[in-house]
Amino acid sequence: MKLSDDQLERYARHIVLKEIGGPGQQKLLKARVLIIGAGGLGSPCLMYLAAAGAGTIGIIDNDTVSLSNLQRQIAHGTGDLGRAKTESAGDAARRINPDVKIVQHKERLTGANALEIVSQYDIVADGCDNFATRFLVNDACYFAKVPLVSAAVGQFEGQVATFRAFERDGEGKPKPNYRDFVGATPPPGSVPTCEEAGVLGALTGVVGSLQALEVIKEITGAGESLAGKLLIYDALDTRFRTVKLKWDPKNALTGESPTITDLSGHA
Numbered sequence: 001m002k003l004s005d006d007q008l009e010r011y012a013r014h015i016v017l018k019e020i021g022g023p024g025q026q027k028l029l030k031a032r033v034l035i036i037g038a039g040g041l042g043s044p045c046l047m048y049l050a051a052a053g054a055g056t057i058g059i060i061d062n063d064t065v066s067l068s069n070l071q072r073q074i075a076h077g078t079g080d081l082g083r084a085k086t087e088s089a090g091d092a093a094r095r096i097n098p099d100v101k102i103v104q105h106k107e108r109l110t111g112a113n114a115l116e117i118v119s120q121y122d123i124v125a126d127g128c129d130n131f132a133t134r135f136l137v138n139d140a141c142y143f144a145k146v147p148l149v150s151a152a153v154g155q156f157e158g159q160v161a162t163f164r165a166f167e168r169d170g171e172g173k174p175k176p177n178y179r180d181f182v183g184a185t186p187p188p189g190s191v192p193t194c195e196e197a198g199v200l201g202a203l204t205g206v207v208g209s210l211q212a213l214e215v216i217k218e219i220t221g222a223g224e225s226l227a228g229k230l231l232i233y234d235a236l237d238t239r240f241r242t243v244k245l246k247w248d249p250k251n252a253l254t255g256e257s258p259t260i261t262d263l264s265g266h267a
Contacts, residue, residue: 001026011053024220031219034058034121038089041127041151043075044208050093050100052216060105061085072201114140125215126150138178142166142253147218151211155197156235158207162214162226175228179251203235
């Protein structure tokens with residue numbers, strides 16, 4: 001793929017980076033990225049991936065824009081109230097970069113469609129708001145052999161991790177998957193929702209941008225992959241720390257023909 005004059009100018013700041021350069025930018029332009037959820041994390045992730053020139057970006061979300069979303073979900077505006085989030089987010093991405101192809105999945109992610117949808121993409125960025133969907137996405141990515149960049153936020157803390165569980169490490173062991181981080185769905189009511197506990201709006205911008213950065217690294221091969229590690233950001237203390245994740249045999253995903261349980265997850 002030869003970059004056009006407009007593309008050379010648009011992506012000039014990437015191209016001069018030796019870790020990305022022209023070849024890395026071409027990889028971005030050819031990439032297919034799926035974003036799970038067009039909310040607080042999916043919004044900044046989408047905006048920066050569109051700006052970076054990710055060629056095709058799929059957005060799956062079955063929700064509509066409400067006024068309480070606008071404190072943090074920057075892909076939507078007041079004029080978008082009541083619109084499908086996939087539509088308003090797609091418009092926001094195209095305003096940044098009209099060359100990016102946006103694929104809207106206005107549907108609920110379920111055990112029946114997860115593998116089919118995930119298999120259409122090269123990498124997945126999960127920013128959903130519930131554990132059921134996170135397990136569903138994790139399993140679909142494993143069986144489709146698609147890298148997963150997962151992000152989550154609490155009130156003042158955020159986390160980002162990359163999972164390539166379909167690969168093995170230097171010792172021949174499988175790399176960890178999301179189930180090695182969160183072994184099982186927490187009991188109902190044990191983890192307050194964003195609506196119940198609140199969340200600092202700008203925090204989602206920081207963590208969603210970090211998620212986009214890790215997606216770009218996975219696509220271009222720049223730097224060191226976050227696979228097998230968890231990055232934690234404490235906004236109140238302005239502190240980052242990284243911890244290693246370990247593969248646990250009891251959480252192993254096996255087989256080549258998955259049976260993905262529908263846990264009533266949604267994006």
